[in-house]
Amino acid sequence: MADSSSNLFKALTTSMTFVEKATEFRHFMLLTAFLLALDSCLVIFYKVGLLEAFSSVSLTSLNLSGPLIFLGIFSFLMAVFFPALRYVLKIPIELMAERWPATAKTEVGHETKNPDVARKEAIINNDKLKLELVEKFEESRSHFQTTLNIGFSVAALAFINYWVIDIPGIKTLSQEVAAMVDFECGFWLKRIIHAVLGTLMIVILGMLALSLHPGIEDKVYIPEKKSEPEAEKPKSLI
Secondary structure, three states, X not given: OHHHHHHHHHHHHHHHHHHHHHOOHHHHHHHHHHHHHHHHHHHHHHOOOHHHHHHHOOHHXXXXXXXXXXXXXXXXXXXXHHHHHHXXXXXXXXXXXXXXXXXXXXXXXXXXXXXXXXXXXXXXXXXXXXXXXXXXXXXXXHHHHHHHHHHHHHHHHHHHHHHHOOEOOEOOHHHHHHXXXXXXOOHHHHXXXXXXXXXXXXXXXXXXXXXXXXXXXOOEEEEOOOOOOOOOOOOOOO
16 A cells, blocks of 8 residues: 555646646757657658558557667757757858847946956956856756757747648648647637647747847846945045
């Protein structure tokens, strides 16, 4: 009885952890990229979409090498190919941004500095506060860049899944989703479907634009030190 209660508690804990992660935008985008990549591989190699895979593909035809190869392909796409492609596409955009720089506004009482320069100054001056600000900035920038890589990968996979893969008689996952616009249903349900698909399209395009934005989050904001007020001189009695 104790073992069953313990197993139930572990299952509930695992489920709650998964639900908490699934509600985060970063994990949602990563799950979307996984589904798009899986659907694309199924269509290319097995000529069947993800929605039909469980009913059309026999489990005996999927040996151990298939999932391992897919995980290798997915890891390569997410960790190497799409980040490198994003970097290459950003090169001409950053060159144009350097040619026509935009004026940036700085908050009053703050100064913007390159993180490397700010770190060196903090180490030389033994400024623990500035060093802590730089470390927090670099940690948040690394997390943000990872999110941008995932967003760019989702946009690229959605483009490949919808436009590039074109096999007669087989619809990919994104093509099935796009076909839901013409789905015959109630008035309000159809409006909800349109709103969800429109929001999803805006999010994907927004992540694509944000991931290619030049020089985003390259400067760290350092609060300026206020000069200490001079001590008031005693008034002369004469």
